[in-house]
Amino acid sequence: MAAPVYPAWVGRWISGQWRQRKRPPAVRPTRPLVLANKVANRRELAGEATCLTEMSVMMACWKQNDFNDKSCAEEIRAFYDCVAKAEKERKEKKDEYALSLKGNIPSSKVNRLLRRLSLKTFYGGSTDFSTFS
Numbered sequence: 001m002a003a004p005v006y007p008a009w010v011g012r013w014i015s016g017q018w019r020q021r022k023r024p025p026a027v028r029p030t031r032p033l034v035l036a037n038k039v040a041n042r043r044e045l046a047g048e049a050t051c052l053t054e055m056s057v058m059m060a061c062w063k064q065n066d067f068n069d070k071s072c073a074e075e076i077r078a079f080y081d082c083v084a085k086a087e088k089e090r091k092e093k094k095d096e097y098a099l100s101l102k103g104n105i106p107s108s109k110v111n112r113l114l115r116r117l118s119l120k121t122f123y124g125g126s127t128d129f130s131t132f133s
Contacts, residue, residue, distance in 0.1 A: 031108070061075045
């Protein structure tokens, strides 16, 4: 009696050759897989210019009055009031970063926090984790 003839894929399946082709490639990282203690420095978005209207009114007044401060006192005071208000808002927004984590934090502050809370602090100066496994 003759042995049955099976298709070629059956022989590969029985011998286990099919597993070799479907196995994912081994990952060999070039550096240790440890989180860095810093993030990329991103340029922070420039804020919008403030008090442009007041400044242009003040300069127009100066030009009409031959740069005399006495005749443009009202425009100068309006410009300085606007600058003080904008500075106060900017400081309040800066303090908001320190109190809550709701918005985007600048990369400089993230790097400062990561330096303070680095893995070296928790593991006694060593970031080699092979001793912990």
